[in-house]
Amino acid sequence: MQGKNRGQLPDPAAVSSVAGLAAAAKALVAALGLKQNQVAQRSELSEGTVSGLFKGRSCPREDTFERFITEGCGQRWKPWHEAWVRASAERRRPSSNDLAAEVEELRARVEELETVVDGLGAAMRAQARTPTPADGVNDWAxxxxxxxxxxxxxxxxxxxxxxxxxxxxxxxxxxxxxxxxxxxxxxxxxxxxxxxxxxxxxxxxxxxxxxxxxxxxxxxxxxxxxxxxxxxxxxxxxxxxxxxxxxxxxxxxxxxxxxxxxxxxxxxxxxxxxxxxxxxxxxxx
Structure with a gap:
């Protein structure tokens, strides 16, 4: 391997989020003294895919991350797979603030729908009580x-x-x-x-x-x-x-x-x- 020794490699056990997974992947490549295009060639991934992995905007697919770790960086998959599982679970689990915001949004939508339904019901009742001009014309005819x-x-x-x-x-x-x-x-x-x-x-x-x-x-x-x-x-x-x-x-x-x-x-x-x-x-x- 090129660059720094293995003692300076990032510890996958410390990864618990998508952002942490992206930071660890970027640090791993740097510790190995590799360039982004080299990792892309070894893992047969596009440079755009590797760049997106480093940005951490979304959790990478499991097979993509496995090729990046094993083929691109030459690391054992198991500890990094566990890191990926933790990051993926954290990404899917919304925070309490997110849940509260969703509940408030749903409550507002329900209240809006109730208002619309009440208005329609009142209009239908009023129409049933008041004969329309067409009904009057038909009755006269x-x-x-x-x-x-x-x-x-x-x-x-x-x-x-x-x-x-x-x-x-x-x-x-x-x-x-x-x-x-x-x-x-x-x-x-x-x-x-x-x-x-x-x-x-x-x-x-x-x-x-x-x-x-x-x-x-x-x-x-x-x-x-x-x-x-x-x-x-x-x-x-x-x-x-x-x-x-x-x-x-x-x-x-x-x-x-x-x-x-x-x-x-x-x-x-x-x-x-x-x-x-x-x-x-x-x-x-």
């Missing part, structure tokens, strides 16, 4: 459509269908007609445009009852057809279409209130000559 549909149904008038025997007159299936009437009322109170499409595209006819016995009953087909014709006429008039007096079906003065609100099940419906029997605030159907 729905109410307007329902009022328009109710006026239309009152104009069309009730479906004055009688349940009669199929042996005496042509009749159609009751459930099929009732389903049609229910759909007309539903669409009228939601969207007149959809009602118009439904009525004008409907076939206008219903399945006839092929009566073989006196109990084979249904709605009078002629009465149903007349009503569907009147319904189509009012839809066309609502859409702004013109109908001649000859095309328009016979009109009657229908009651303003809903004549169909309490439709009886089975049997014949009350005749239109007694409209006062129908009492409801809902439109026809």
């Amino acid at each position: 729905r109410q307007s459509r329902r009022q328009q549909g109710a006026q239309f149904l009152a104009t069309v008038g009730p479906a004055d269908f009688h349940v009669v025997s199929g042996l005496t007159t042509r009749v159609v299936h009751i459930p099929e007609v009732d389903e049609f009437l229910g759909k007309v009322k539903e669409l009228a109170l939601q969207d007149m445009a959809e009602l118009s499409v439904f009525v004008l595209t409907h076939a206008g006819s219903f399945t006839p009852v092929l009566a073989d016995e006196h109990w084979d009953t249904g709605y009078d087909e002629a009465t149903v057809d007349a009503y569907v014709g009147r319904l189509r006429h009012e839809v066309v008039r609502h859409l702004g279409g013109a109908t001649s007096p000859a095309e328009a079906p016979a009109q009657r003065a229908w009651p303003a209130k809903d004549p169909w609100a309490e439709r009886p099940t089975g049997g014949s419906l009350p005749a239109m000559e007694s409209p006062s029997r129908w009492v409801s605030e809902e439109p026809p159907f």
